[in-house]
Amino acid sequence: MRDAAETIDEERVELGEIAHSLGFLLRLAQLKAFDSFYKTLLDFDFKLGEYTVLWVIGLNPGLRQGTIARKLNIKPAHMTKLVQRMVAAGYIAREIPADDRRSVHLALTDEGAALVAKNRDAFLNQHLTERDGLSEKEATQLIVLLNKYTGVGGGEKE
Amino acid sequence: MRDAAETIDEERVELGEIAHSLGFLLRLAQLKAFDSFYKTLLDFDFKLGEYTVLWVIGLNPGLRQGTIARKLNIKPAHMTKLVQRMVAAGYIAREIPADDRRSVHLALTDEGAALVAKNRDAFLNQHLTERDGLSEKEATQLIVLLNKYTGVGGGEKE
DNA sequence: TATTGTTATACTCTATAACTATA
DNA sequence: TATAGTTATAGAGTATAACAATA
Numbered sequence: 001m002r003d004a005a006e007t008i009d010e011e012r013v014e015l016g017e018i019a020h021s022l023g024f025l026l027r028l029a030q031l032k033a034f035d036s037f038y039k040t041l042l043d044f045d046f047k048l049g050e051y052t053v054l055w056v057i058g059l060n061p062g063l064r065q066g067t068i069a070r071k072l073n074i075k076p077a078h079m080t081k082l083v084q085r086m087v088a089a090g091y092i093a094r095e096i097p098a099d100d101r102r103s104v105h106l107a108l109t110d111e112g113a114a115l116v117a118k119n120r121d122a123f124l125n126q127h128l129t130e131r132d133g134l135s136e137k138e139a140t141q142l143i144v145l146l147n148k149y150t151g152v153g154g155g156e157k158e
Numbered sequence: 159m160r161d162a163a164e165t166i167d168e169e170r171v172e173l174g175e176i177a178h179s180l181g182f183l184l185r186l187a188q189l190k191a192f193d194s195f196y197k198t199l200l201d202f203d204f205k206l207g208e209y210t211v212l213w214v215i216g217l218n219p220g221l222r223q224g225t226i227a228r229k230l231n232i233k234p235a236h237m238t239k240l241v242q243r244m245v246a247a248g249y250i251a252r253e254i255p256a257d258d259r260r261s262v263h264l265a266l267t268d269e270g271a272a273l274v275a276k277n278r279d280a281f282l283n284q285h286l287t288e289r290d291g292l293s294e295k296e297a298t299q300l301i302v303l304l305n306k307y308t309g310v311g312g313g314e315k316e
Numbered sequence: 317t318a319t320t321g322t323t324a325t326a327c328t329c330t331a332t333a334a335c336t337a338t339a
Numbered sequence: 340t341a342t343a344g345t346t347a348t349a350g351a352g353t354a355t356a357a358c359a360a361t362a
Contacts, residue, residue: 011221011222013214013218013221014214014217014218015229015310016214016217017282018213018281019305020301020305021281021282022191022297022304023188023191023192023195024210025301025304025308025310026187026188026304027188027231028308028310029180029184029308030181030188032308033180033184037181047328048181048185049328049329052176052182055174055176056174056176059172060171060172063169063171064169064343065343065344066343067169071171073185073186073189074329075329075330075331075332076343076344077344077346077347078328078329078331080344080345081345100343101337101338101339102336102338102339102342102343102344103338103342103344104344123176123179124175124176124179132307133306133309134303134307139180141299141303142180142300142303142304142307143180143183145292145296145299145300145303146180146187146300147177147183148292148296149190149290149291149300150186150187150190151291152173152177152183152186205351223320223321224319224321232352232353233353233354234320234321235321235324235353235355236351236352236353237321238321238322238323239322258319258320258361258362259320259360259361259362260360260361260362261320261361262320
């Protein structure tokens with residue numbers, strides 16, 4: 001595997017110790033995952049982040065906008081614009097609750113719920129298409145470790 | 159662990175199946191890794207990507223600009239601007255080889271080499287500071303899996 | 317004609333701070 | 340005075356296409 005198909009057409013690039021740097025590897029891995037995601041969804045006119053927000057709102061109707069933003073690491077300013085686009089598109093309904101009129105509660109419209117449901121399989125198919133190079137077991141292991149590292153699975157049933 | 163410190167101050171957010179999506183987890187993980195990286199380098203006036211490019215040029219003096227860009231997933235247009243900044247800063251020297259005058263070969267100046275050397279420890283310290291939540295063994299496992307997934311370690315000694 | 321790198325443009329995401337309206 | 344969200348602005352990263360020089 002060392003002298004095999006490595007000299008294909010490109011000069012060899014030595015990466016040294018950064019090949020073991022989490023930050024560096026995560027950047028490359030994310031680019032790869034996004035690539036294969038978008039490759040499977042040619043007709044999809046949404047950003048990954050937008051769909052994710054719709055998904056989370058669908059699972060947590062009535063949640064405050066800021067809560068979702070913090071959980072998904074979206075900055076308030078960005079969140080505002082994203083929500084505005086989704087409201088304009090008719091996928092999200094905003095509601096100002098009487099008990100705290102500063103906050104905004106979000107829910108999917110019927111149209112939004114339909115959109116999430118319709119693209120659900122394609123979206124979750126990521127698992128299958130995106131794990132190039134890894135065995136099923138390794139992919140599962142990777143996901144478990146990332147859950148732990150990010151703290152995402154913290155309070156979940158797992 | 160389920161009823162413990164979860165109701166700290168924030169409403170509970172249900173993520174459902176996307177908590178197992180590689181793309182989603184990689185995005186969060188990358189944000190976290192970058193955060194802790196920049197936290198350890200308060201006085202560092204470089205972007206992560208810029209330092210990475212300098213690093214790789216240091217290990218591969220004379221390599222073509224495009225080769226490095228492809229390996230690091232940097233788009234040609236972006237690479238051009240990045241190189242221009244580094245040349246202006248005095249860290250990179252460009253050389254047009256006689257045998258193919260379209261290409262640009264890159265090498266570090268003495269100043270560039272000194273900069274890479276000086277920040278080497280802080281840069282590689284990522285390993286130590288950035289693996290919050292993971293045991294040493296798990297961090298190693300994660301890095302191995304990411305190496306495999308991204309194909310980075312493909313032709314390396316490992 | 318094809319390739320390497322450059323320029324120009326636009327769009328997304330991010331970062332920041334000032335602002336409003338509520339509390 | 341603090342908080343939730345908004346607006347405005349700027350910067351970084353990316354995508355794209357048109358271009359020049361060279362092969």
